[in-house]
Amino acid sequence: MNDKNNKGTSRRGFVQKLVGGVAVASAAVTTSVLSSPETASESVKGKTKSYGMLIDTRKCIGCHTCSVACKAEFDVPLGVTRSWVEYTEKGVYPNVSRHFLPRLCNHCRHPQCVDVCPTGATYKRKQDGIVVVDSGLCIGCKYCVQACPYDARFLNPVTGVADKCDFCIHRVSKGLVPSCVNSCIGGARIFGDISDPTSEISRMLATNPTTVLRPGKGTEPNVYYIGADHSDEHENNRGWYDVRVITHRTPEERR
């Protein structure tokens, strides 16, 4: 495996574990002895991360490696997807274009799925901003599936509970990047801590024009795009050009 091991994250993770173990009994005095002052102060303040992803669609070749890597990582059942790539074709010959739009859960700052969940099964983790589903609490009512403006959620046909991208929480917590980021052959995906101004993603966000999907819904997504084509089939009655969106999912229509 060609994992990009984020050294900073893993060291901090290690220190946090160490601190966590000791701090059960005592507080800041002990921790400052055990670790360097800088990391200790971060840990003591309980510095939280805010994970996000930036997808440079100019580097995406629409190969679906991310979708396949995701399927393999989680054994996602047939017919449903946590991560997928949409093709947007538009124009009338000879003026035509095709754009690729990789999609996943946006891990929104204001996730509607969390607001509507009646059992508290879906929540946004305080420590890193990842929106997760507690399969033990979820009752499969599909309210969150309805509420997500990005259609990122689905009912897992095997487990019968709501499911979606979780930013590969099992990998990220060990300092690795999510599987789709790791496998992207174009290097189109950048994953990191948006709250850390020195992270690669923060630098890229600061120096590039970026967009998010459906900004008007007020969800404040944490998945950003560079060069994304936001064209939608709704535009077909609007201009001279045709737009066709191929979602590579069931159902085939984007919602």
Added chain:
Amino acid sequence: MHELNWGLPVIAYLFLAGVGAGAVTVSGSVLLRKGGFGASRFAVARCGALIGPLPVMLGTFLIVFELGQPFRALNLFKLINLSPMSIGSWLLGVFIVLSLLYALTYLPPSAGPGDRLSPIRRGLAWVCVPFGIGVALYTGVMLGAMPARPFWNSPILAALFVLSALSSGVACIILLGVFFRRKSSDPTIRADYENSSYMLVTSDAMLLGGELLVVFLFLMFGHLTIGDVRYAMAAILPGGQLAGMFWGLVVLIGLLIPFFIELFQVVPKLIYGREFRTVVALEVAVPIAILIGGFALRYVIVIAGQITAPSAL
């Protein structure tokens, strides 16, 4: 075709819970009110109280089994949060218990106005009315809470559901009255029956009028706005996928025709003080049309919300 995450069981639940909650709410209000219904007050309240819990429980059964894992539904009662579904589950749970107790007070053979159970019955009616309205209301709030579903995302949807629930409840009571209360040779009971029918038909006409107004506002809001809601509303406007069902079943059969029939029935007495006469055919046909309209309303709204989406990515 879009995926329908909420299908017939959910639609049926919305309708059945509305009918049941409406019937119990109307029953409680009739029992508690002074005057108007006169001596038939108890008989009318009894009809609503006895039928009400059944559709609510049937509907609840449908959604619980729609989950696929019925026992998981218990997780809903581990906490309460601000999700409309969470609040709704608690309301529904409490309402089922209360409405069953309320129905039980009508069951003893000695049950009648001013009997031993009367204070308990009135107390239960006092709590059944707000809980019934809560059960009818939360379903509309639940659908209306999501910006991702522009067709539903309107505060007026909840008002529409409550009015529809109450009018279906009245329809249910009228229908039951035809079968269980109409047959009587005693002229006093007949007169009471005619009087209670007049009261019920008048209230139903008022509720249907209110519902027509809300439907009009719902459509106007969709028509006058631009963007997501307008695209979504196209599903029920002429030319849309659900237009036939909406205008035919919901508006015409479920609202306009019953509304005008009831208006023609009650206006002579209401304005000119003439005698009100019940017609068996209408007493059966109008409530059935209202119930068909109530189901079609839930059907059209639940489906239209799911086949439409925000317009811009």
